[in-house]
Amino acid sequence: NAGVMQNPRHLVRRRGQEARLRCSPMKGHSHVYWYRQLPEEGLKFMVYLQKENIIDESGMPKERFSAEFPKEGPSILRIQQVVRGDSAAYFCASSPPRGGGSNYGYTFGSGTRLTVV
């Protein structure tokens, strides 16, 4: 049973380009979360999605950032017109449906390290 798969592992973009980060959750997991981690810092929440729905995007910057989790395929975090300040590690996590009886902890992917030059 594969874990959370993120790709690419490393992504270099020039200022003004677009970055697309992909995340395939664990099998059976229907909840996806994106977090950003700056060097030497903690994990900052960005967005929480279920299939075809954005549940909570309170951590997403108002401009240039968007996320989706379509019915088929991986979740995508998209950053348009990247700037140097977007350089960070972006982690995706997934969890099973959060009714009673499940393990509620996240399973994290290995992250995508975005570098804007």
Add this chain to the structure above:
Amino acid sequence: GENVEQHPSTLSVQEGDSAVIKCTYSDSASNYFPWYKQELGKGPQLIIDIRSNVGEKKDQRIAVTLNKTAKHFSLHITETQPEDSAVYFCAASRYGANAGKSTFGDGTTLTVKP
């Protein structure tokens, strides 16, 4: 929203000693408290968790305690080993139908000296 504070930010211990990391949370509705270990270049990995209806949970050398009244929870690692060296994150969230995101502390860098 929820706010989680974690202390200390760095912790250095001798191999075989115990390590304790403490977190406080602000939202009394939070009822699920996981701990994650992150090794260099990797994603965080869940190592132990506790729900608000339990005061303490233990798994081999790792234990977590929760004080709901004080909104405080702690990670205890006994008989530390060099491979325990990593960054540890606490988090707070809710489980159940109204569950949402986890809010993380800023992390503790644990160094275990051989």
